[in-house]
Amino acid sequence: MPVGSTAIPRSVIVVGAGIFGVTAALELRRRGYRVSLFDPGPLPHAQAASTDISKVIRMDYGADDLYLSLMEKAFAGWDEWNRRWDEPPYHETGFLLLARRAMAPGSFEHDSYSLLTQHGHRPQRVNADTLQQRFPAWAAGCYADGYFNPRAGWAASGKVVRRLTDQAQAEGVVVREGLAFARLLEEGSRVAGVITRDGEQHRANNVVMAVGAWTPSLLPHLGDVMWATGQPVLYFRPDNYAEFQPPRFTVWAADIANTGWYGFPAMADGTLKIANHGPGRRVHPDEPRAVDAGTEAHFRAFLRESLTALAGAPLIASRLCLYCDTWDGNFWIDRDPDRLGLVVAAGDSGHGFKFAPVLGGLIADALERKPNAFAARFAWRPRGPLATEDARYHENGQGDVAWR
């Protein structure tokens, strides 16, 4: 909207104040829109995928150049936030990627290593000996190869959402905590706003639905191309947690494309998070969130083999966190072709948080139909053969997803 214009700024309701929603709200506000942000709250919402103590920040994406390039842009944003925020959100501990066998073309570790090198980054090769010297917590003889990428780490995701929500409010976004979306306010093929659970109508020129794993249940017409998948996260507090802190213990992935295992160094309070980037279990987002029986035993079996000193560590908490899985593992950020005025920003497929610094721009560009070099991958698309992001483990390892 031209500076000095007397036109009434266009309005947008953003539904969902996770990382997709809050970054979209902030960016649209900065582009001059009147923005309201709706979420049942309290924020950051305890059940939101974005709300956690940490998320991996990596550009290691196998042979996928698009996500690596998009992450290079996002890293500039994380550095900027670290410079400007009182509490730097991004902790560059580095990322250790381990492979059971020698890295071979086609493997996630090999392809990530070579693409990073092609992009001028300097991942450091790790073999069984250097692993013992540099990262002694890892059991000898389990991992023959791998690399350490110093340009990676973790971010305090829940704190980031809180900080950005405060920023958005300070810049004029109307944050409506306690307001829950019930359905679209449709007038013919146009979406004229939303109706909230209290029956109120809220009108706007545009609606951005950024409700993560709730998307297929709140917008059932997307139920064929995305679904909610429950993923277990376990939090331990080893007595000797100082031994599991950088530089000798960093963010890690252990043969992730074949096992799903990844985790974090111990936090300042000793909390050490481990999770599995695997098939998970299809769920309804409003059903009780409990990890399956046997999950702890499954995690401890992995620890007994790979991180022996952690196998008996006290478990202090667990959580079932939800992915909004798309059929191809790519985000879903686009205007609805059949509903004028509606933008859907979802489909994180378990790997969206790290792109926080660039998500708002992607979503605002989609709303404004502005050209964006990355947009085509996230555009509205018919369902095809199931696939996932390269780091993701599928039970049969054959590439086609086994959790239908």
Ligand SMILES: Cc1cc2nc3c(=O)[nH]c(=O)nc-3n(C[C@H](O)[C@H](O)[C@H](O)COP(=O)(O)OP(=O)(O)OC[C@H]3O[C@@H](n4cnc5c(N)ncnc54)[C@H](O)[C@@H]3O)c2cc1C
């Ligand atoms: C176990 C796990 C581990 C992960 N690890 C990583 C990682 O290491 N690195 C990484 O980059 N990504 C990771 N991710 C993915 C990352 O968390 C997501 O990509 C990201 O948080 C998705 O954000 P979102 O805004 O789409 O959804 P959410 O954060 O879930 O936000 C959705 C919001 O919608 C709101 N909402 C729901 N219903 C309504 C309604 N009716 N009305 C209004 N609002 C509503 C909710 O309250 C919530 O605040 C992980 C995800 C999981 C589950």
